[in-house]
Amino acid sequence: QVQKVMPNDSFYFSIVRDPATLGESSFSYFRAAAPAFRNSPSLDAFLAHPTLFYRPGIRGNHYARNLQWFDFGLPDDPKDPREIRESLEKLDRTFSLVLLAENFDESLVLLREALCWPEESVDTFAHNSRPHPKESRGVSSSQAERLRAWNRLDWELYSHLNRTFWRRAESFGIARLRREVRRLRERRESLARRCLRGGGPVPAKAIPDGRLRPFQPPGGGNILGFSVRAGLEPEERERCVRMATPELQYKDLLDRRQFGGKNDSKGG
Incomplete structure (x- = not known):
C-alpha cells in the first residue's frame, strides 16, 4: 500500500x-x-x-x-x-x-x-x-x-x-x-x-524532563532513557535533546511539523 x-x-x-x-x-x-x-x-x-x-x-x-x-x-x-x-x-x-x-x-x-x-x-x-x-x-x-x-x-x-x-x-x-x-x-x-547527565542511559524516574521519559509498558521491564545536562548552549542543547528524545515523543514532534496540533505522548 x-x-x-x-x-x-x-x-x-x-x-x-x-x-x-x-x-x-x-x-x-x-x-x-x-x-x-x-x-x-x-x-x-x-x-x-x-x-x-x-x-x-x-x-x-x-x-x-x-x-x-x-x-x-x-x-x-x-x-x-x-x-x-x-x-x-x-x-x-x-x-x-x-x-x-x-x-x-x-x-x-x-x-x-x-x-x-x-x-x-x-x-x-x-x-x-x-x-x-x-x-x-x-x-x-x-x-x-x-x-x-x-x-x-x-x-x-x-x-x-x-x-x-x-x-x-x-x-x-x-x-x-x-x-x-x-x-x-x-x-x-x-x-x-x-x-548527557551521567554520560549514558538512566532509569525513567531519574529524568526530570517528562518529555524525555520513555514509555514504560504495563507489566514489562523498565525502559531506560536519557537526561540532558544543564547549562548547554541553545544550539547544542537542541541537538542533544533531539538525540535523547524517545521515539513516541519524536513521532509527535514530526507530526506537529507536518500537520500541526498538540503532543499526544507527553511524559508524566
Whole structure:
C-alpha cells in the first residue's frame, strides 16, 4: 500500500533481529498486550509448552509468534518451502537495505553510504534498552533454540536477511566498515559526555524532563532513557535533546511539523 503513494525511486529499508533475543524481549515488553504471554507464568513455562498459552487469531497474540514475519506483511503461516522462498525474494526486491539489530552500528554505516549522507547524520544514542544485572547472561542456549524453533518463520527471515546484509558489507569492504564503525562510536561517546547527565542511559524516574521519559509498558521491564545536562548552549542543547528524545515523543514532534496540533505522548 505504501508503494502506491510513493515515487518509483523510493529507498525502502527496515531492520530485523534474531528471534531468540527478540522473543525474550517481546515476552517482557508485550506481556500485557499478548494473552499468550500474559497467561504464562514465565518465559520458560511458555517455551516448554507454547501451545498451552498461544491461540492464533486472538487480538494481541501476533506479538507472541513470528512478529517480524507479520510486520513485513508476509503470507500467514506458509507451509510450502517454495512460498517462504518466494516471500523472501520479494523482500529482496522491495527493500534496498535491511539493517541488523545485532550489528546496528555496521548497519548505520551501510545506510549512510547507501543514502549518501554525511557521517554525523547517523550519530545516535541507543533507545529502548533495559537494565541488565551483571549476573544476567541474557538468553540461554536452550531458550534461544526454542525461541527460534517457535518463531520458525522469523528465523527463516532473519537468516536470509543476515546473509544478504553481510554480502553487502563485504562489497562495502570489511576493513573500511570497521574503521567507520570505530569513528561512529568515538563520536557517540564524545556526544554522550557533552550531552548527557551521567554520560549514558538512566532509569525513567531519574529524568526530570517528562518529555524525555520513555514509555514504560504495563507489566514489562523498565525502559531506560536519557537526561540532558544543564547549562548547554541553545544550539547544542537542541541537538542533544533531539538525540535523547524517545521515539513516541519524536513521532509527535514530526507530526506537529507536518500537520500541526498538540503532543499526544507527553511524559508524566
